[in-house]
Amino acid sequence: MAATTVLSIILLMMVGMQDQMSKAWSNSNRRTDATREARAACLLMARDLSTFAMRGKAFGRFDSFPTNLTNAGVPFYYYNGSGGLAPGSAPNCAQFFGLIPQVSKTNDSADIALVGYYIAPATNTNANGFVTTSYNLFRYYVPPSNAVTGIATWLSSPNGSAAALFTNIADNSEILARNSCNLQITFYGNSTALVTNGLNLSNATSTSSKDFYRGNKMGIELSFYPEDSAQKITNSAWMNTTNIRNYARSFEFKIDCPKN
DSSP states (O other): OHHHHHHHHHHHHHHHHHHHHHHHHHHHHHHHHHHHHHHHHHHHHHHHHTSOOOOOSOOOTTOOOOGGGTTSOOOEEEEEESOOSSTTOOTTEEEEEEEEEEOOSSSSSOEEEEEEEEEEEEEEEOTTOOEEEEEEEEEEEEOHHHHHHHHHHHHTSTTOOHHHHSOOTTTTEEEEESSEEEEEEEEOSTTGGGOOSEEEBSOOSSTTOTTBOOOOEEEEEEEEOOHHHHTTSOGGGTTOHHHHHHHOEEEEEEEEOOOO
């Protein structure tokens, strides 16, 4: 009986150790997946924002736009705070929408797509089938085949609104990274004050114009919760600065933008 008791205790200890090791392995895998997903999002975001369309007065051999766009301002939309263009966007997070040139697949000189980034809530289903709601990083994208007509129409109409240019945001967006809790965009240089919430243009005629970005560097900060931490944080506390500081993983990078 004594031997049986000792063996039972040892078996219980081994089962407990195996359970703890399994949980640690699972948490490690989830953290690795979250980091991989976040890095992929940063790479794609850096690629898009480093090539978004900005056009000054001079055109070089790499600038190629359809004729009906060459004399009009190319806008981008920036917003930081509660509200903004993106539906259900996260408070205290930035959102950005712009135009990016794409490799032409036709005889046209260039193709232009619409792209954007923002954080908003969405329902997720994990590997175990549990349904949760969390904030995620979204990428808005409208391919050139669907965008060029709308862009030309918008630019031909004075005082166009951002909603008229970047349309159907929810339908044209997909989750790029899950459990996102922070997105900040900083414009460096003497032109910081010139970038305001709303539409900004790129072909300023003077530095006194308040709506034009004339710098050439942009800083992006993205933060994500690992899956095990995200499961413990309620939506109401998702954007809490203390939670972000204690539990989130942050990624920062700077990019060079085309200079006006």
